[in-house]
Amino acid sequence: MSFLDLKNVTKIYPNGTKAVHETSLSIDEGEFMVFVGPSGCGKSTLLRMVAGLEDITEGDISLDGKLINQVDPSERDVAMVFQNYALYPHMNVYNNLAYGLKNRGIDKETIEQKVNDAAKLLQISDFLQRKPSMLSGGQRQRVAMGRAIVRNPKIFLFDEPLSNLDAKLRIQMRLEIKKLQQKVGVTSIFVTHDQVEAMTLADRLAVINNGIIEQLGTPIEIYDNPKSLFVAGFIGSPQMNFLDGNIKNKTLSAEGFEIKDIQSDFNGDVILGIRPEHLSQTENGLINLKVDLVEQLGSDNLVYGQLKDKKDFCYRCPGNQTIEKGSNLSLNIENNKYYIFDKSTGKRVN
Amino acid sequence: MKIKPLQILAHIILILGVLLMVVPIWISFASSTHDTVTILTEGMKFNIGEYFSRNYNEVLNEKGGWSEEVTAAKMFINSFIMALGIATLKVTISAMSAYALVYYRFKLAVPIFWLIFITLLVPLEVRIFPTYKIVSDLGLTNSYTGLILPLVASATATFFFRQFYRTIPDELLESAKLDGANSWRFFIDFLVPLSKTMIAAMFIFMFVYGYSQYLWPLIMTTSEKYWTVVMGMKIIFTESYEGVALPRTAERFAYIILSMLPPVLVVVILQKWFIKGLIQTEK
Ligand SMILES: Nc1ncnc2c1ncn2[C@@H]1O[C@H](COP(=O)(O)OP(=O)(O)O)[C@@H](O)[C@H]1O
Ligand SMILES: [Mg+2]
Numbered sequence: 001m002s003f004l005d006l007k008n009v010t011k012i013y014p015n016g017t018k019a020v021h022e023t024s025l026s027i028d029e030g031e032f033m034v035f036v037g038p039s040g041c042g043k044s045t046l047l048r049m050v051a052g053l054e055d056i057t058e059g060d061i062s063l064d065g066k067l068i069n070q071v072d073p074s075e076r077d078v079a080m081v082f083q084n085y086a087l088y089p090h091m092n093v094y095n096n097l098a099y100g101l102k103n104r105g106i107d108k109e110t111i112e113q114k115v116n117d118a119a120k121l122l123q124i125s126d127f128l129q130r131k132p133s134m135l136s137g138g139q140r141q142r143v144a145m146g147r148a149i150v151r152n153p154k155i156f157l158f159d160e161p162l163s164n165l166d167a168k169l170r171i172q173m174r175l176e177i178k179k180l181q182q183k184v185g186v187t188s189i190f191v192t193h194d195q196v197e198a199m200t201l202a203d204r205l206a207v208i209n210n211g212i213i214e215q216l217g218t219p220i221e222i223y224d225n226p227k228s229l230f231v232a233g234f235i236g237s238p239q240m241n242f243l244d245g246n247i248k249n250k251t252l253s254a255e256g257f258e259i260k261d262i263q264s265d266f267n268g269d270v271i272l273g274i275r276p277e278h279l280s281q282t283e284n285g286l287i288n289l290k291v292d293l294v295e296q297l298g299s300d301n302l303v304y305g306q307l308k309d310k311k312d313f314c315y316r317c318p319g320n321q322t323i324e325k326g327s328n329l330s331l332n333i334e335n336n337k338y339y340i341f342d343k344s345t346g347k348r349v350n
Numbered sequence: 351m352k353i354k355p356l357q358i359l360a361h362i363i364l365i366l367g368v369l370l371m372v373v374p375i376w377i378s379f380a381s382s383t384h385d386t387v388t389i390l391t392e393g394m395k396f397n398i399g400e401y402f403s404r405n406y407n408e409v410l411n412e413k414g415g416w417s418e419e420v421t422a423a424k425m426f427i428n429s430f431i432m433a434l435g436i437a438t439l440k441v442t443i444s445a446m447s448a449y450a451l452v453y454y455r456f457k458l459a460v461p462i463f464w465l466i467f468i469t470l471l472v473p474l475e476v477r478i479f480p481t482y483k484i485v486s487d488l489g490l491t492n493s494y495t496g497l498i499l500p501l502v503a504s505a506t507a508t509f510f511f512r513q514f515y516r517t518i519p520d521e522l523l524e525s526a527k528l529d530g531a532n533s534w535r536f537f538i539d540f541l542v543p544l545s546k547t548m549i550a551a552m553f554i555f556m557f558v559y560g561y562s563q564y565l566w567p568l569i570m571t572t573s574e575k576y577w578t579v580v581m582g583m584k585i586i587f588t589e590s591y592e593g594v595a596l597p598r599t600a601e602r603f604a605y606i607i608l609s610m611l612p613p614v615l616v617v618v619i620l621q622k623w624f625i626k627g628l629i630q631t632e633k
Contacts, residue, residue, distance in 0.1 A: 051524075051528060052527075053524050053527070053528075072527075073524075073527045073528050074527050074528065074529075074530040074531065074532065076528075078528060079528060080524070080525065080528050082521045082524070082525060083521075084519065084521060086519065086521035086522050086524070086525040088522070088525075088526075088540070089544070090540075090543045090544055099526075099529050099531075099539070100528075100529035100530055103529055103530035103531055103535065104530055147525075147529075151529075
């Protein structure tokens with residue numbers, strides 16, 4: 001049995017919304033798990049059930065070997081960082097950190113020690129006497145983290161804690177959270193709708209869609225081997241290109257080109273997925289791209305254009321190649337890195 | 351800095367407002383330092399007279415009433431106790447009932463809230479006879495409990511607290527829960543400090559309400575020991591002159607000035623709290 005176990009967990013809200021469907025998931029001690037998915041897919045609901053802030057409609061959740069379905073959130077020994085931080089506005093930073101410890105009847109000196117240690121770790125020692133309203137976004141973020149860390153809980157829960165920060169700070173805090181988690185070693189679940197955040201933070205990640213875990217795995221597994229159209233489209237930036245096609249006897253025909261001897265026995269309508277970074281320029285390549293627009297990022301160029309059938313398409317090439325607007329490129333798929341999905345079910349078939 | 355005509359106009363309006371508030375009080379005070387005869391013959395006064403200490407001494411120490419049992423000082427104390435009791439209980443009870451209505455999402459919360467709200471339509475004056483019956487059946491006439499108890503429920507304050515609590519983000523409660531706070535702790539450690547301003551404002555408001563009660567104390571007190579300021583204003587300092595009851599106007603002015611002190615005191619004490627809360631937005 002692993003550290004946190006979800007078994008067939010379902011959540012139906014009183015108004016009838018089915019937010020989570022029969023989800024099962026195991027998280028090991030010390031693991032950094034990320035739930036990623038579009039807004040409204042049920043990630044927060046799942047997290048809040050672990051915290052005890054939402055009732056579990058069906059299924060079981062156990063933490064550290066104990067069934068916690070009926071355990072009150074205050075008794076679960078979990079800590080949560082909220083999107084808006086939910087700092088206590090009338091208490092100074094010190095008391096924000098100390099409050100949870102006081103409620104657990106810990107003596108004053110131990111509290112002081114713990115708060116000071118946590119403050120040092122998060123570099124907020126200088127602000128201990130300030131009220132949250134006198135802190136910057138990044139500092140508030142740290143206080144929220146401190147409040148979680150200081151209690152030394154069994155599990156950290158993060159609900160999109162970085163989405164209120166500006167882009168630069170977000171990247172910085174992302175890094176800090178990862179470092180901190182590695183240092184403290186607490187089992188963590190992190191919820192986000194940002195796939196870059198998910199990829200960079202996760203030991204393992206769960207891609208959630210419509211209340212179902214579509215795929216579970218390490219970031220690289222999921223990037224290399226998406227099991228469904230949804231996962232393929234959600235993970236990776238810029239997004240994977242999708243083209244309509246049809247398979248007959250191991251031959252895939254798409255608009256304008258064919259791929260022979262594919263690794264699939266599937267016959268019928270499919271969607272072909274190709275990542276922009278898995279293409280290279282050759283003579284007489286499979287795909288002809290008419291360039292509309294080039295975004296130069298320095299390290300890379302993102303080339304946007306259209307195929308013969310006016311379908312939008314993106315190609316990513318090293319930044320040192322110069323590509324003219326309006327030119328025609330001939331592209332090949334590198335190392336047969338393409339993905340084929342059943343058009344009706346969205347399931348991967350190669 | 352150049353002064354714009356609009357600013358001058360604004361100041362004129364403000365000064366007029368201040369005069370409107372201050373002049374009547376000044377006239378009352380100035381008149382309270384004269385002789386009744388002077389006021390009756392010459393009208394109200396703007397200047398300070400010579401009878402300050404005599405008039406105020408009489409007001410505080412002279413026994414009045416039908417049976418000459420009560421002094422004005424005693425009535426101030428009675429009113430102060432009554433107002434303090436009403437304000438304290440009103441604020442406590444409304445804050446707690448609003449807490450129940452907002453945070454315990456039981457099915458009847460909304461109907462119950464509206465039921466409470468409807469009681470605004472039946473103030474004490476409307477239900478005074480049934481109230482009197484109950485209070486007298488409980489044997490509470492001529493007691494502070496009897497003066498205070500029928501007035502302690504407040505729909506207005508419940509409404510304001512409810513509206514305020516609803517603006518507090520849910521995450522605060524959730525976060526507190528995860529930090530091990532039970533319902534009672536959340537109320538004491540969060541809602542009370544966060545609604546400090548509100549509590550101060552409500553307290554002032556309710557204190558003045560309690561202090562200026564007239565009909566209820568008039569009906570439920572038969573013993574002069576429980577007379578209140580507003581009742582006394584009509585009754586004491588009356589002199590019989592050739593069979594006609596004549597008011598002792600100068601003493602009455604002194605009485606009015608003194609009767610304003612307790613509410614003013616409450617405002618002065620609480621306004622610091624009140625203004626501090628207004629300046630620091632802590633949400
Ligand atoms: N308290 C609630 N009552 C009813 N429906 C809710 C409630 N909270 C969330 N939902 C619904 O449940 C679904 C999942 O919500 P949520 O878990 O918040 O999604 P996410 O965090 O992935 O954006 C959404 O369709 C949302 O509208
Ligand atoms: Mg969410």
